[in-house]
Amino acid sequence: MARRYHHGDLRTALLEHAERTVAEDGVDALSLRELARDAGVSHAAPRRHFRDRNDLLDALALTGFERLGAALRAVRVDGSFTDQLAMFAEAYVRFSVANPELLHLMWARKHARDDVGAAAREACAAPIAIIVDARAQGQVVDGDVERIGLSVFALVHGIAGLAAGGVLPEDQVPDAIATGVADLVDGLRPRE
Template sequence: MAKDLNSVNITSSPRSYHHGALRQALIEAAEAVITERGVDGFSLRETARRAGVSPAAPGHHFKDARGLLTAVATQAFQAFGDALSAADMGGDRKARIRAQGMAYVRFALAHPAKFDLLWRKALIDDADPDYAAAGKRAFLILDKAVRGDRPSAGDLDPSMAPSIAAWSIVHGFARLAMDGLFGTGPGAAERAAEALLPHILDHLDV
């Protein structure tokens, strides 16, 4: 019978890291674990093993597994925001919304485990200021493409409805594509996004 992930033995000799390098090494090791095994297959002990450190070492940088996953999610949100920002090449509102939608879905399909982690609030600390800032930045990039520079009175401001609608469409499409609803063969989800998503987004009343 396979050993439980949390009982994996540490067989490699602990590596020597300076303080900041070990923190980043643990984040990268955690990313590798969830990429291979999915978010539900994450193990703090396996992460330490891959980083070449003792099982106790992550505790020097992260309070617990939740803290480490929050750091992974924060970096993933930063990369996600960068992808959305890079896709915004200007143009009219329809072109910008299409570009944002495609960038959103492409990121999800290219990084399914990290994308999944972004929304797993039971596993991360969504009150963490760095995580919250990275998530807000990503949404505001999409919001600007949809609503321009119009100010918002807050999260429940009805003027945000077009942006929430766009977000709901692209997030739902990404989730369906990740779950194989548009095919499971090589490139099937990407082809479906190219063929369908721009036309779906054109139905937004913005």
């Protein structure tokens, strides 16, 4: 059942309707005209806030990255480098499982707006900071932090995708994170 827009912030209401549509029916089901109908406004009203469908998708991706960043910043960072990476991985997987279609939208397409890329970098800033700290303490090989971060992200995003898609059963996620992070950290350890 469509929820009607009555007053307040139309842009926010449209984004909420759009996110619900994406979550329930996928990105392909999203159209500005249908969004307007569902919100109970004229078909031209969404264009006051979004130039076109791609602009709306970029705005959804931006809000997704902002929420992901908030979830990752909320992680209590303590313990070993391995423990810290595992905590970030768990938070990322929780976000992914709760928002699989949104996560796909966030990462699966090139976004035209620069603020989306900036939000993605900001979302990943907290995990990158622990890699920088670990490298400064000699726990991680010298090298480009962005390259190392990409390896960490590939592992975590892969586990998250498998979990969100139901390929990796929920009860196996903690072990997959622990094993994957431990193997990765062991490979990043400096060699004598």
